[in-house]
Amino acid sequence: MWVMRQAGRYLPEYHEAKGNRDFFECCRDPEVATEITLQPVRRFAGLIDAAIIFSDILVIPQAMGMTVEMVEKKGPHFPNPLQNPDDGQYGQVLAKNVDVAAELGYVYDAITLTRQKLEGQVPLIGFCGAPWTLFCYMVEGGGTKLFAQVKTWIYKYPEESKKLLAKIADICVDHLALQVKAGAQLVMVFDSWAGELGPSSYRQFSEPYLKQIAEKLPAKLQSLGLEKVPMTVFPRVLGTHSTLPATWVIMWLAWTGCMIPRRLSRFEATATLCSRAMLTQGYCMAPRRLSPRPWRRW
Template sequence: MTEVLQNDRFLRALRREPTDTTPIWVMRQAGRYLPEYRATRARAGSFMALAQSPELACEVTLQPLQRFDLDAAILFSDILTIPDAMGLGLSFAQGEGPQFAHPVRTRADVDKLGVPDMEGELRYVMDAVRTIRRELHGRVPLIGFSGSPWTLACYMVEGEGSRDFATLKAMCWNEPKLAHQLLDTLARSVAAYLSAQAAAGAQALMVFDTWGGMLGPAAYREFSLRYMAQVVDALKADAHARELPVILFSKGANRHLSAMADTGCAALGVDWTIDLADARAAVGGRVALQGNLDPAVLRSNPETIRREARAVLDSYGNHPGHVFNLGHGITPEVDPEHVKVLVDEVHAYGRALRDAA
């Protein structure tokens, strides 16, 4: 795919190059807060049917770009596609989140797991990437993504969502070799999955470590960061992915930002519980930063949204290497007009910062 990007701010920022203004995209920008998304999901019949249809996944991926002047698209999919392809029986109960019919609890369970076939069980994801790239026509870059090995393991071992994922933690304490075997299989699977997305046309790759921050410092390094680093290493050695920027986002793990930057990733997602100036100091300019407005701000009034957006931009300062985003995903209650206020303010104030320099 050789089309010229009409808007490369996002990729330039990930390379820590100057941009005319601060690029912005929003985690979960294609989602339930948009009435058009809800209509498409209803037409699909279920979340899984929506996610597994390349045409419908493309449709909802593009919906926010039709409303807002966003600087990147992100593949519409789910973080649990890999364990689903491993045969664990993923389903989504109404109002209860993801559930697995066959959780992974024993050595025999772990021994049965292997890296899925990316153009077999997961072909629908790669077809979605190919379809989205074609329909974008070079308007903005496309981000591919995966859940982190640790986050995937959390759901696979627990069998569903949890406040503390104590079942997996107990495996780490009681059977660390088994936990490492599971996480290694997942790291190899995540690397292969992201590589396949790169081959299909993704132009940046992101790893969502939603539950890494629940671990203590030593456990985080051993069971979460270690395997994200393994993924980054594998992507750097891969012909399809080696030139693509990799973003790591580990919610609640701000004390580990320097160690995360050591992985060789291009950028770190940052949640809203740290000042971006402190995050910049922690990474020493080695990586770009993405974030970090509190998602709840979007439920306030437009002037507050503008003020808080300016505060985030001021915190980072007029330096290259910032991608504006929320500190976590947008919530379903948000008024879409508030997202437009945010996007427009980030672009306007980002330009003003550069003009004043």
């Protein structure tokens, strides 16, 4: 079992390691990122079955040339989000030749250092945001309840949206591959805002780019002389209309959705472990004497 955001501000030792640095400064310092990654493994020794590297999904928009700030108690903020395809910034972001190794080298340094310090205690997970979720942030400029801007984008500028989503997906492939090269033993793709799309829109603006990652990442790893690793996708609040390929080891849905059985590879134990940890909020709040076992029906 591992816990979403298991390393972070709820731990007093996190604040000690963070000091006066802002969030992204911590991400960019491999020593600090490693220390924060290891903190929950130490504190909950024997209870945590994996470490997930301390980083953020929004390092990809940063690598693409956009400014992203982490505002205390508010979350991520883009001072200059994408307005429309003619605003100049869209063209710059789309045309930029992103050297992922150079732009995000601090992530890979942190992964290598973390693997060394873990000494095989637990596996290390690398991750990225899904293209649709990253696109949402790049257009909305931060968190939102309505997602009005990005929904307007996909209806007014569908082709321009798809071009940028495809570019983001290719950068995700490179980023995940380099994380594996650095030492990540599993990778995860977070599609946090998949639930903002209806079935038709999801099949146009999210699913194709998750498939793009699933199809291209194994080939990218092979080109680097690396073995395949388990790949997990988390499309939050998504119904049963997804037809993601079985290349994904498991499809992990939030407590508001349901678990869709996937073909499991030789990494079945890892997949089962991840799925069994996905309890609903209601089960987590239930009295211990009820001893719920919701995963038995999976």
